[in-house]
Amino acid sequence: xxxxxxxxxxxxxxxxLGILVLLLLQSNKNPRKLNPGxxxxxxxxxxxxxxxxxxxxxxxxxxxxxHIKVGIKFVILLVILAxxxxxxxxxxLPTNIWLTMIGLTVFNILIASARI
Numbered sequence: 410x411x412x413x414x415x416x417x418x419x420x421x422x423x424x425x426l427g428i429l430v431l432l433l434l435q436s437n438k439n440p441r442k443l444n445p446g447x448x449x450x451x452x453x454x455x456x457x458x459x460x461x462x463x464x465x466x467x468x469x470x471x472x473x474x475x476h477i478k479v480g481i482k483f484v485i486l487l488v489i490l491a492x493x494x495x496x497x498x499x500x501x502l503p504t505n506i507w508l509t510m511i512g513l514t515v516f517n518i519l520i521a522s523a524r525i
Contacts, residue, residue, distance in 0.1 A: 414468045417460045424454035425521075428489065429514045432507065441502040447510070448497060451490045458482065478520060485517045 427450035435441045458479075465474045492510055496502055 410464065410467050414461070414464045417457050417464065421454055421457035421461060424450045424457060425514065425518060428454065429511070429518070432511050432514065435502065435507065440500070441504070441507055442500065443493060443497050443502045443507075445497055448490065448493045451486060451493060455483075455486055455490070458486070478523075482517055482520055485513050485520070489513050489517075 428447055431444045431447045431450065435444070462474065462479055465472075489510055492506055496506055
């Protein structure tokens with residue numbers, strides 16, 4: 410079960426990094442357009458995160474899951490996905506939406522790495 414958890418964890422990490430990289434690649438583009446890969450990476454991160462929560466008790470039975478941290482990360486990812494779905498078909502991605510999505514992604518990474 411530990412190997413499955415490791416694979417899902419790596420998939421989750423790569424998906425979150427994919428969101429960040431795909432957003433940052435638009436920094437020098439004019440006009441900015443949202444890459445649909447951001448949505449795919451976001452959904453992959455969401456599914457992998459839910460799988461990690463489901464596997465937690467069998468992989469780490471002596472460690473308690475921090476539900477507040479998981480809930481905050483879940484809500485942030487849902488906001489990123491909502492902004493993405495709202496703007497994916499628009500010809501121009503507004504700068505404030507782009508910066509918000511980058512900020513939320515970085516905040517999500519910081520929450521994940523914090524020892525709370």
